Amino acid sequence: MTVEGPWQRTARGAGLLAADGSTLETVFSVMTELATRTGAINLGQGAPDEDGPPEMLEAARQAISDGVNQYPPGRGMPVLREAISRHQARFYGFASDPATEVIVTVGATEALTATLLALVEPGDEVVVLEPYYDSYAAVIALAGARLVPVPLEWPTWGVDPDRLRAAVTDRTRVLLVNDPHNPTGSVLDAATRALIVELATRHDAVIVTDEVYEHLRFDGGHVPIATLPGARERTVTISSAGKTFSATGWKIGWLIAPAALATAILTVKQFLTYVGGGPFQPAIATALDLPGAYFASVAATLGAKRDVLADGLRSAGLEVLVPAGSYFVVADARPLGGEDAAAFVHRLATEAGVVGIPVSAFAATPERYAGLVRFAFCKRPEVLREAVRRLSGFGRGPIAFR
Numbered sequence: 001m002t003v004e005g006p007w008q009r010t011a012r013g014a015g016l017l018a019a020d021g022s023t024l025e026t027v028f029s030v031m032t033e034l035a036t037r038t039g040a041i042n043l044g045q046g047a048p049d050e051d052g053p054p055e056m057l058e059a060a061r062q063a064i065s066d067g068v069n070q071y072p073p074g075r076g077m078p079v080l081r082e083a084i085s086r087h088q089a090r091f092y093g094f095a096s097d098p099a100t101e102v103i104v105t106v107g108a109t110e111a112l113t114a115t116l117l118a119l120v121e122p123g124d125e126v127v128v129l130e131p132y133y134d135s136y137a138a139v140i141a142l143a144g145a146r147l148v149p150v151p152l153e154w155p156t157w158g159v160d161p162d163r164l165r166a167a168v169t170d171r172t173r174v175l176l177v178n179d180p181h182n183p184t185g186s187v188l189d190a191a192t193r194a195l196i197v198e199l200a201t202r203h204d205a206v207i208v209t210d211e212v213y214e215h216l217r218f219d220g221g222h223v224p225i226a227t228l229p230g231a232r233e234r235t236v237t238i239s240s241a242g243k244t245f246s247a248t249g250w251k252i253g254w255l256i257a258p259a260a261l262a263t264a265i266l267t268v269k270q271f272l273t274y275v276g277g278g279p280f281q282p283a284i285a286t287a288l289d290l291p292g293a294y295f296a297s298v299a300a301t302l303g304a305k306r307d308v309l310a311d312g313l314r315s316a317g318l319e320v321l322v323p324a325g326s327y328f329v330v331a332d333a334r335p336l337g338g339e340d341a342a343a344f345v346h347r348l349a350t351e352a353g354v355v356g357i358p359v360s361a362f363a364a365t366p367e368r369y370a371g372l373v374r375f376a377f378c379k380r381p382e383v384l385r386e387a388v389r390r391l392s393g394f395g396r397g398p399i400a401f402r
Contacts, residue, residue, distance in 0.1 A: 027361040035355040041387045043375040044357045046327040052245035056287040063279035076104020083285035100259040106276040107251040108240040114269035120145045124173035131362035157186035168199040180213040183374040185323020197231045207235040213326040215244045218303040241284045250280040309377040312388030327378040334371035352394040
């Protein structure tokens with residue numbers, strides 16, 4: 001006998017279950033398997049292949065040796081919460097109380113999940129910028145809410161203010177904003193940030209910001225929406241250590257919110273993972289307190305890698321929009337017959353030995369982004385150079401890559 005409970009019904013309606021009831025794999029799992037099977041270079045998932053700062057690594061080793069291996073406090077270790085608060089003040093002039101307004105989470109994904117499950121009720125609407133990170137749709141569906149996409153249009157990736165105004169109504173509970181943006185690599189302009197605050201205030205909505213790429217900006221400093229006038233009291237700011245410090249496997253994230261919102265979110269978070277990453281928490285505190293030169297070098301180094309990959313994609317005949325932030329560059333495959341990017345990435349893997357991800361995998365309206373492919377450039381220089389070598393011969397005959 002097969003029994004289908006509320007979760008399965010919700011997941012099926014959200015497209016998270018296959019027709020036979022099995023769980024659908026994420027696009028990251030599918031593309032990683034493709035890379036493994038074909039021997040291709042995996043530029044699909046945004047996973048760095050270099051370690052973070054040595055000070056951070058040594059602090060983790062020391063914490064393990066010192067016996068910091070048991071449950072940390074539910075809100076996170078004070079040493080990390082205080083470092084997060086100092087970080088926000090140092091870089092953004094943003095004051096937060098580490099005792100009541102900062103919560104350490106198991107990555108930014110848990111922070112996002114706990115936030116939406118705590119603040120959104122069935123029937124509420126959550127406005128997101130499309131394309132969007134795939135977990136957004138899953139969590140919104142599991143909360144019983146409705147995802148309302150505001151499409152970003154290739155090639156500018158700009159936000160149409162009229163579309164945004166039309167999407168936000170009195171039914172909107174959350175405006176979920178990713179800046180810098182994954183998968184497009186775009187950043188919000190000042191007018192769009194201000195409009196988000198204006199609309200959230202007018203409709204009494206909460207702003208939830210995913211800012212995990214905050215230090216991976218190539219054209220200027222990051223501006224958190226919470227620092228704008230009128231935004232502080234209605235904004236949940238989410239970030240993590242994974243991208244800035246090349247420690248994605250440590251899964252140390254955090255959120256900053258007014259005390260009442262933080263407490264509501266903690267009520268849910270404690271029943272997800274409760275806590276995690278004991279010895280990594282003081283290590284990330286060490287990393288957050290590193291000199292400003294470290295953070296500048298992260299962006300500069302990654303910017304150089306971006307240029308290497310973007311030039312290689314152009315040499316292969318793809319059209320590229322150079323991103324202003326994040327790990328990712330999006331290329332238009334249609335000049336090479338890639339009107340169906342999902343099929344094109346398989347061809348690219350088998351014929352050129354390079355794997356990307358179709359942008360359509362991040363959209364409620366996949367046809368809008370049918371010819372676009374996302375590539376990650378957070379790899380060692382020699383890996384990117386080899387990827388470029390392979391791309392340069394794409395479409396010109398067999399390439400020796402295995």
